[in-house]
Amino acid sequence: MGKLHFRDATLDDAAFYADVHSAVRPTRPTDPVVERYWWQQPDDTYIARRWVVQRDGRDIGVATFDHPAWARLREPHGGIGGELLPAERDRPTLDAVLAEIERRLIADGAKRIAVRAYEDDELRIATIEGRGFHTDRLHRRWMLDLQQNRERIATMADESRARMRSDGIRMLTLDQDADPEKYRRVWRLNEEAVQDVPTTLPNVDESFEDTMRWLRAPDMHDERFWIAREGDDIVGVSVLAYPPVRGVVGTAWTATARKVRGRGIARALKCETLMQAVAFGVDRVQTGNDGANDPILHINESMGYRPWVASINFLKTEISAG
Numbered sequence: 001m002g003k004l005h006f007r008d009a010t011l012d013d014a015a016f017y018a019d020v021h022s023a024v025r026p027t028r029p030t031d032p033v034v035e036r037y038w039w040q041q042p043d044d045t046y047i048a049r050r051w052v053v054q055r056d057g058r059d060i061g062v063a064t065f066d067h068p069a070w071a072r073l074r075e076p077h078g079g080i081g082g083e084l085l086p087a088e089r090d091r092p093t094l095d096a097v098l099a100e101i102e103r104r105l106i107a108d109g110a111k112r113i114a115v116r117a118y119e120d121d122e123l124r125i126a127t128i129e130g131r132g133f134h135t136d137r138l139h140r141r142w143m144l145d146l147q148q149n150r151e152r153i154a155t156m157a158d159e160s161r162a163r164m165r166s167d168g169i170r171m172l173t174l175d176q177d178a179d180p181e182k183y184r185r186v187w188r189l190n191e192e193a194v195q196d197v198p199t200t201l202p203n204v205d206e207s208f209e210d211t212m213r214w215l216r217a218p219d220m221h222d223e224r225f226w227i228a229r230e231g232d233d234i235v236g237v238s239v240l241a242y243p244p245v246r247g248v249v250g251t252a253w254t255a256t257a258r259k260v261r262g263r264g265i266a267r268a269l270k271c272e273t274l275m276q277a278v279a280f281g282v283d284r285v286q287t288g289n290d291g292a293n294d295p296i297l298h299i300n301e302s303m304g305y306r307p308w309v310a311s312i313n314f315l316k317t318e319i320s321a322g
Contacts, residue, residue, distance in 0.1 A: 009050035031243035044207040060088040068204040077112035133314035142305035149304035160268035175222035185234040187211040193255030238269035251287035
């Protein structure tokens with residue numbers, strides 16, 4: 001197989017990272033501009049390490065681990081990643097990459113480790129399971145053909161707008177909101193909503209600064225970030241991410257405050273994002289959610305989303321430092 005070398009990645013390697021993942025998954029490519037942005041951002045919540053995998057002096061893949069800052073956790077946990085160019089991608093090499101990154105994350109202090117694979121990636125799944133990981137959760141993926149479902153979405157949007165008006169809910173984009181506290185209101189709403197997302201490993205509170213870094217990413221735009229207001233409160237948000245170079249437009253986040261759930265606000269906001277995407281000439285939109293999140297599953301189905309390739313989250317809890 002040849003000995004593998006793990007070179008510390010630099011900011012200039014972000015494009016290679018995006019290229020590797022895009023080559024393996026061309027139907028869901030990784031945007032190099034967005035990737036580079038996240039590599040150069042400081043983060044208050046997560047620690048990330050990245051390497052370029054080399055063999056015989058050639059760059060053949062990438063490897064990563066990340067974890068919440070240990071001080072934020074009762075039991076340290078993190079995730080590993082590793083991928084190879086298609087011509088180099090075989091089970092022994094992928095196994096060696098994941099084994100080395102797993103070893104490094106354990107040495108860093110992790111007691112539980114997560115890793116992901118798409119449900120149709122038999123080689124990766126076999127490699128992960130062979131390393132003693134067990135299936136944890138299914139992350140459902142959906143694709144919506146906006147041309148085929150345009151009339152359905154338009155009708156649903158009109159109905160939702162009427163309902164929101166009668167309920168006293170205002171829907172507007174973030175750039176249209178003059179409230180100087182709007183970003184902090186979005187942050188507080190996000191922090192409340194994320195605690196209700198089904199998960200095995202505990203969600204970790206993010207700082208306001210981390211939320212602002214997310215809002216300023218190259219695929220995010222205030223004029224495409226929809227919010228719902230009831231009185232002085234922001235009670236719902238929904239936003240699509242628009243990759244600047246390559247990739248499929250997709251839902252970055254949809255959330256509502258606990259006190260307003262069941263009133264159709266999430267549906268109304270998602271309709272606005274989709275109608276806006278239609279106006280921009282977008283032909284399809286992807287979204288994803290945990291397989292146990294029944295309310296959003298129902299919304300997606302009613303809008304015409306169709307199942308796409310899901311991803312599986314694997315977990316290892318029996319950790320050996322050896």
